[in-house]
Amino acid sequence: MHKRWISDHRTVESWLQEKHYRPRKPAAQNSKLDPYKDDIVSLLEKHAYTATQLFQRVQEEGYDGSYSVVKRYVHQVRPKRKPAF
Numbered sequence: 001m002h003k004r005w006i007s008d009h010r011t012v013e014s015w016l017q018e019k020h021y022r023p024r025k026p027a028a029q030n031s032k033l034d035p036y037k038d039d040i041v042s043l044l045e046k047h048a049y050t051a052t053q054l055f056q057r058v059q060e061e062g063y064d065g066s067y068s069v070v071k072r073y074v075h076q077v078r079p080k081r082k083p084a085f
Contacts, residue, residue, distance in 0.1 A: 032065035033058070033073055040070075041077050051075070 033040075036058040043049055043057070051071040055063075058070065 031069065032063065033069050036061065036063055037073065037077075040073065044074070044078055 039061070040054055040058065043054060049057075051074040052067070054074055055067045055070040063070075
């Protein structure tokens with residue numbers, strides 16, 4: 001047996017004896033979009049802009065990230081539509 005295998009085996013055994021699963025905490029990551037998020041939210045509160053329109057707007061202000069990041073964020077923060085009736 002290799003020494004590494006024994007240490008790995010002991011680690012697995014100790015984890016199996018745990019009473020509950022301890023999930024790994026994700027590290028906080030900064031986004032290129034962070035400086036523009038407040039502006040996007042305030043614009044969406046005033047008008048129902050599309051993600052493309054907002055992408056063009058933040059690009060004019062200096063954003064050099066991707067459209068998909070803006071689109072995902074707009075989807076998360078867009079106010080819910082009210083039913084017609």
